Amino acid sequence: MGAKTTSFAGRFSTNHRLMDEKKLRKIAINDETLKLDMNDLIDVRTKLGHCLVGHIAGKFLGLKAIKALSQSWGASFHQHTSGWLVFKFATNEDMQRIMTGGPYFVLGRPLMLETMPACFEFQKDVINITPVWAPTSLALECWNSNALSKIRSRLGNPVAMDSLTMQMERISYSRFLVEVDAFKKLVDQVEFILPNGVVRKQPITYEFTPKFCMACNRFRSFEGSLPPTGHKEV
Structure with missing residues (x-):
């Protein structure tokens, strides 16, 4: 009698009790272009809070200065590998206060800020x-x-x-x-x-x-x- 085979996904679910929200499931799809509906997406503001995204004009290496600026705002700071910067605020009022209080300069270079657009993809391409x-x-x-x-x-x-x-x-x-x-x-x-x-x-x-x-x-x-x-x- 042959050994019973189990898929990798099956072994993973057996060995690790995952929360329902972490599990992925197989969905029947056809060969057409995939279409995502609004209920397929998450509410980024609910997950991350009130965020501004920004970038520094030109090549920039002043990470310590950015962190110091973020702390002075009372915001947390994350850097995306594409070069985009993300500033998370506790309230919308705090975010709007910083957004309307500029312009801001870091080591002599302008810091460009905007509210995070819907479905923002952090493109590394030309930021025009x-x-x-x-x-x-x-x-x-x-x-x-x-x-x-x-x-x-x-x-x-x-x-x-x-x-x-x-x-x-x-x-x-x-x-x-x-x-x-x-x-x-x-x-x-x-x-x-x-x-x-x-x-x-x-x-x-x-x-x-x-x-x-x-x-x-x-x-x-x-x-x-x-x-x-x-x-x-x-």
Whole structure:
């Protein structure tokens, strides 16, 4: 009588009592492209908490400085092998406070931060989308989130306004964080019509502008068109 054979998976489940959530099971599939539904995915925020992802412009070796900055924020820090940085915060309020409090510099290099997008894959490829701060002098009536979002959408993808803009505690200019494509020329003027019929040609300035090296696929340095406002450096 031949010996009874057991699959590797069977032996593993016998020798190790796994929690149900750790077990994998065989699912019947066809030859078509696999399709994952929302119930196949996990809620990353539930697992990891409130996270910002970031990267440093150019080649960066200042890991100790990054850890020190993370500790000053009260956040935990993880580095992905692709070079992306992950900062975990206890609350959404803590995360938003840091997100709207920049820009931040580490050893003289800008730290680019954004909230972790859905299905973020930590690609090691070209990082051409980068957030920049754009301070702009606008009529106070335009300091409505709808108006500011419309104007900033001409520049790129609006991310957030800083806390002073939100509370109108600094009336000299509004200040927004916008994601721009470093491959493209930055918008330097936005034209819009006010409700009273006045046409406004609004000049746009940036606290720093990305300089992207196509040869090495990375940011080499940044040019400042305006002195950074209240920037933090480690």
